[in-house]
């Protein structure tokens with residue numbers, strides 16, 4: 115292709131992308147903003163990919179793997195989990211609509227509802243996390259367009275009757291969306307349970323290594339799929355192929371890692387609930403949880419994220435507990451291979467319906483370390499509280 119051209123032109127055009135590639139286990143990482151079209155007519159052929167922003171082969175490979183995981187016909191990728199949640203809401207809401215949102219929603223999602231949705235004329239009403247389908251239907255009015263669930267709820271892990279809510283909403287022509295990051299599309303399948311839009315932060319369990327941001331929205335509904343397409347396109351969201359590759363690599367070990375997270379979390383949670391300093395452990399997989407029956411009905415397993423509620427302790431005891439931990443890092447994320455802890459109370463104050471616990475709430479992400487070592491670390495933390 116470069117024969118006969120000047121040296122400067124050859125430098126610009128030599129080293130073209132090969133037409134075919136040897137087959138590797140993972141997909142090629144196809145980087146590109148410009149897409150070369152084969153002829154003039156193709157430039158405006160809406161069936162073709164004509165620009166790289168909406169994703170090329172690497173993102174398409176990831177989206178098709180996620181479509182399989184979610185049992186979806188359409189999966190759209192977003193640059194973060196938060197972008198996936200708020201982008202999906204923007205895709206289906208318009209001024210004048212009302213959205214019902216669980217009060218245990220991830221706090222930045224709530225901030226978007228309060229700061230952005232309200233400004234654009236969408237009414238936001240928060241409902242208690244354990245509201246029954248009938249109670250939710252009683253709250254819904256003519257303008258209610260969407261019910262947003264997050265189950266279990268952020269930080270306090272209340273489970274929702276998601277299939278019941280989805281069925282009741284559908285009968286009223288109301289859409290449902292669920293942030294299913296905790297179950298990672300593996301332990302619970304929102305679309306198979308009648309929910310219209312399944313969203314998750316791939317940043318957490320699917321990525322699994324605490325080093326990449328991404329989110330996805332999945333649906334089986336053609337019209338919602340088109341609305342998601344428009345939202346991604348109209349807002350200009352884009353996902354890098356290198357990030358898509360990393361998320362896909364994480365997906366390959368998702369079931370294996372989740373089994374270990376679950377097993378270790380159960381051991382740690384069971385140990386914790388027997389400690390005299392502990393009031394309760396908020397984890398639906400524990401038989402002592404008020405949501406245990408619902409969890410057994412709807413879920414095939416439990417993730418490694420839960421919270422421990424201490425008994426009433428002096429105000430600085432939580433910090434002493436956290437500061438004494440050596441294996442648990444202190445940090446806001448979860449779903450990665452590494453164990454993490456954070457105090458939840460500063461985030462609980464915004465909730466209307468409150469969740470009065472006896473003492474402070476600490477959220478734990480149980481990673482892939484040996485659970486015996488994690489228990490030793492927690493024992494040291496509890497000792498440092500100085501309350502026994």
Ligand SMILES: Cc1ncc(COP(=O)(O)O)c(C=O)c1O
Nearest residue numbers: 194195196220295315317327328
């Ligand atoms: C339940 C839930 N949804 C969404 C998100 C947002 O994910 P991201 O950090 O990728 O925006 C988080 C992050 O912690 C989360 O906990």
